[in-house]
Amino acid sequence: MTCTTASRVLPGSATVVFDRLTTLPLHESxxxxxxxxxxPGPAQVGDTIVAVTGRRFRDVMLVTRADPPDGAPHPRPGVATLEKVGPVLLGSATIxxxxxxxxxxxxxWTEDVHLAGPLRLLHPLLAPALHLMTARALRLAEDAVGTRRR
Incomplete structure (x- = not known):
């Protein structure tokens, strides 16, 4: 298994950012x-998501947790977990x-995954690629979630 986490502080309420980041079609940007x-709309438990990268690699995911943040009186983080069920990646992603x-x-944003089947030979390349992808996604998220201060 490869586990990598990218983190970023974003302007905006946790509720708004969580809703937008769990609106999975937004991830195309x-x-x-x-x-x-x-x-469309924030992810809900039971949703199935299919991501296709480069017209070739299918990543099928099932939302197994979608708990929005709670700000009062004791702040609680929002957590969304997507189980990756193949055919390329297995494991989970958590926001x-x-x-x-x-x-x-x-x-x-944590990716705890491994490559399936013969692709597992490429496993040493997975952690750096996932970390770059999630770090870049979070840099772009500030604009994508529409909370950037002007």
């Missing part, structure tokens, strides 16, 4: 060369949005 088939105040939050 965050992950290069990827098309996503998913229900956690932690309130840091009324207008700021921290996003932690």
């Amino acid at each position: 965050l992950i290069p060369f990827t098309r996503i088939t998913a229900r 956690q949005v932690t309130p840091l105040g009324p207008r700021t939050c921290r996003v932690d």
